[in-house]
Amino acid sequence: MLNLPVLLEAMCSGPRDWDLLQKIRSGPRNWVYWVILSRVQPDLTPQNLKERWSPYRESSLEWCITLFETESVTGVSGIYHPTENPGAGTTMMYTKLRKDKWYMPVQCNHCDDAPCVQVCPTGASYKDSDGIVMINYDKCIGCRYCMVACPYQARRFNWFHPEVPYKDRNPLVPMREEGVVEKCTFCVHRTRTGKGKTTRCVEACPNKARTFGNLNDPDSEVSRLIKSERWWRLKDELNTGCNIYYLTRHSKKRMRWYKPLPPPQNIRGLR
Amino acid sequence: MIDLRKAYDRALVSMKDAGRTYHIILAILLVLIAWGGFSWIRIMFIDGAGITGSSDLVPWGIYIVGFVFFVGTSAGASLVGLMIHGFGRKDYEPLGTRAILVGFLSLTAAVLFLMSDVGNPIRAGLLPAVLRNPTSMLVYTSMTYAGFAALMLSELFFAIKITLQGGKGSHRDEKMAQVLAVGALLFALMVVHAPHGALFAFLKAREMWNTPLLPAHFVTVALASGIAVIIHITIVTSKITRKEIVSKETLSHMGGLLAFFLGVTLFMDFFDYLVMSYSGKPGGLEIWHFLTTDFYSFFLINTIGMFGAMVILLFKRGRTIPGLLIASTITIIAILSYRWNLIVVAQIPPLFPGTGNIYYTPTVPEVAVVAGIVALISFLYLVLTRVLPMEETYQENRQMTIEN
Ligand code: SF4
Numbered sequence: 205m206l207n208l209p210v211l212l213e214a215m216c217s218g219p220r221d222w223d224l225l226q227k228i229r230s231g232p233r234n235w236v237y238w239v240i241l242s243r244v245q246p247d248l249t250p251q252n253l254k255e256r257w258s259p260y261r262e263s264s265l266e267w268c269i270t271l272f273e274t275e276s277v278t279g280v281s282g283i284y285h286p287t288e289n290p291g292a293g294t295t296m297m298y299t300k301l302r303k304d305k306w307y308m309p310v311q312c313n314h315c316d317d318a319p320c321v322q323v324c325p326t327g328a329s330y331k332d333s334d335g336i337v338m339i340n341y342d343k344c345i346g347c348r349y350c351m352v353a354c355p356y357q358a359r360r361f362n363w364f365h366p367e368v369p370y371k372d373r374n375p376l377v378p379m380r381e382e383g384v385v386e387k388c389t390f391c392v393h394r395t396r397t398g399k400g401k402t403t404r405c406v407e408a409c410p411n412k413a414r415t416f417g418n419l420n421d422p423d424s425e426v427s428r429l430i431k432s433e434r435w436w437r438l439k440d441e442l443n444t445g446c447n448i449y450y451l452t453r454h455s456k457k458r459m460r461w462y463k464p465l466p467p468p469q470n471i472r473g474l475r
Numbered sequence: 476m477i478d479l480r481k482a483y484d485r486a487l488v489s490m491k492d493a494g495r496t497y498h499i500i501l502a503i504l505l506v507l508i509a510w511g512g513f514s515w516i517r518i519m520f521i522d523g524a525g526i527t528g529s530s531d532l533v534p535w536g537i538y539i540v541g542f543v544f545f546v547g548t549s550a551g552a553s554l555v556g557l558m559i560h561g562f563g564r565k566d567y568e569p570l571g572t573r574a575i576l577v578g579f580l581s582l583t584a585a586v587l588f589l590m591s592d593v594g595n596p597i598r599a600g601l602l603p604a605v606l607r608n609p610t611s612m613l614v615y616t617s618m619t620y621a622g623f624a625a626l627m628l629s630e631l632f633f634a635i636k637i638t639l640q641g642g643k644g645s646h647r648d649e650k651m652a653q654v655l656a657v658g659a660l661l662f663a664l665m666v667v668h669a670p671h672g673a674l675f676a677f678l679k680a681r682e683m684w685n686t687p688l689l690p691a692h693f694v695t696v697a698l699a700s701g702i703a704v705i706i707h708i709t710i711v712t713s714k715i716t717r718k719e720i721v722s723k724e725t726l727s728h729m730g731g732l733l734a735f736f737l738g739v740t741l742f743m744d745f746f747d748y749l750v751m752s753y754s755g756k757p758g759g760l761e762i763w764h765f766l767t768t769d770f771y772s773f774f775l776i777n778t779i780g781m782f783g784a785m786v787i788l789l790f791k792r793g794r795t796i797p798g799l800l801i802a803s804t805i806t807i808i809a810i811l812s813y814r815w816n817l818i819v820v821a822q823i824p825p826l827f828p829g830t831g832n833i834y835y836t837p838t839v840p841e842v843a844v845v846a847g848i849v850a851l852i853s854f855l856y857l858v859l860t861r862v863l864p865m866e867e868t869y870q871e872n873r874q875m876t877i878e879n
Pocket residue numbers: 311312313314315318319320321337353354355356357358359387444
């Protein structure tokens with residue numbers, strides 16, 4: 205029943221899994237994300253998009269979000285999401301950094317000391333040795349304790365039975381059944397193949413706002429970026445150790461301000 | 476040994492004798508249970524949890540409100556056992572079995588609420604045994620239910636045994652009852668209920684929960700809600716059966732206890748909110764703002780209700796039967812709104828600026844499930860208090876003494 209050594213160790217060392225952290229830091233891979241905020245542009249014109257991307261969506265933000273749907277990676281259905289359940293992109297929240305609104309993609313930060321992993325009663329949420337926080341959908345009981353524990357509102361619950369047509373499913377990504385929690389996975393089905401593939405949102409972002417890479421590789425772009433010292437992490441005061449870094453780019457030109465998106469509509473729990 | 480056949484006959488007669496109103500109430504409760512069960516099946520198997528009011532932004536709703544309230548009541552109800560066996564207050568004895576029943580049924584309700592809330596109840600049943608993560612508080616709290624239920628059932632066994640032997644058990648039985656009663660209260664408060672406070676207090680993402688005062692607060696609120704429910708049930712039952720279950724002095728003593736626990740709770744509440752409003756943390760300020768503007772009605776019901784009930788109970792003149800009935804009812808309502816504030820309002824302030832107006836409103840199926848669960852435990856309580864041998868009430872006891 206009760207695993208006494210594990211319990212004692214957990215009580216003595218605190219919930220932080222330092223060993224795992226050491227392993228991640230010294231291991232071959234430690235994935236991190238960069239989001240260059242000044243490049244997050246909420247209203248690229250349709251023309252603009254047409255030139256660079258397929259013309260499905262009017263704005264690049266929406267595009268970034270719906271991508272997750274086409275990749276059927278994660279139901280990180282966010283504040284802007286097209287359908288309820290099948291899963292849609294990042295949570296896009298705007299935050300008032302300067303005099304006007306900025307749009308800021310927020311998703312699972314794959315925290316080093318993840319509150320969701322600490323509280324998950326079943327061990328369905330766990331941190332892997334390459335730094336990615338994953339969910340075992342076969343273990344999750346859907347108690348949503350992790351959802352209230354996550355400071356970034358990164359997790360989504362499958363409120364309904366998923367109805368995604370077969371042709372829209374990604375065979376590499378398991379469908380999540382009703383009653384389990386899911387979130388961004390840093391596209392493990394791409395990034396862990398070892399073929400240098402990056403995540404879908406990095407590929408898709410028309411403005412190259414995102415960079416994804418291995419922090420333990422000194423030649424990677426993320427290792428170069430981290431030297432810039434202009435980065436910050438979301439809610440760093442909570443000591444979660446986020447693995448998504450935001451970079452506010454230094455620019456001689458005045459920042460461009462964009463028209464905000466219309467207020468979100470038809471979102472459960474939001475008025 | 477207990478003669479089962481005789482017990483069965485006795486129960487049948489007692490159910491038949493109960494009168495029309497009793498049977499009508501049972502029928503209404505059955506309808507409510509059926510409605511709740513139907514909605515539960517709809518939520519679980521047909522439409523999905525999406526037809527509840529919870530959302531990704533407010534993941535925990537009215538089920539968890541009910542869960543926390545009933546866990547608290549079950550812990551608080553064990554206090555009567557301590558009074559009888561720990562402090563030797565024999566005047567509480569007629570309440571013994573009833574209090575155990577209230578505690579046990581409240582725990583049943585709490586577990587049912589939890590099971591209705593999770594997305595996969597069958598898997599959740601494996602929780603403490605197969606699936607567990609040693610750093611999660613929820614594992615420990617879910618482990619405690621079985622232990623607490625076992626404690627209460629053995630308490631019930633000894634209570635019935637002693638009652639059947641005419642209120643005076645053998646020395647061994649009395650000793651067992653004593654150990655169980657004291658153990659149950661300690662277990663209820665320290666092992667069951669304080670960790671439920673910790674369950675919320677550990678979440679650094681939510682300002683209103685992340686306070687070290689919460690486990691202690693849970694304990695005092697639990698005691699207050701348990702006593703309030705027992706006072707309420709005692710008075711209502713006495714009124715309906717026209718039989719004094721316990722004397723006025725005992726009720727008055729319970730009122731005094733309730734006033735004490737309400738006072739402690741208010742004291743902690745006051746400093747908790749004071750610190751929150753002074754802390755200057757954005758989250759804390761936002762919750763303060765929510766409590767005092769958007770959800771002010773619940774906040775007022777909570778604080779003024781508790782304060783009012785305490786004031787009524789502080790004076791000897793307030794601790795009469797009507798005063799106690801009013802005070803206990805107010806307390807139950809105030810604690811329900813406190814639980815609502817604690818669970819729902821704590822999730823309403825957005826985690827990021829600019830998220831929009833987050834809201835939570837329970838939907839009809841959700842309310843139906845809640846009504847069904849409450850009806851189920853009320854039904855069981857009504858039937859069990861008829862079927863099981865109860866202790867002699869104060870009135871019967873007095874009449875016997877006079878006749879002798
Ligand atoms: S951002 Fe939230 S879901 Fe992701 S690892 Fe951190 S706590 Fe867990």
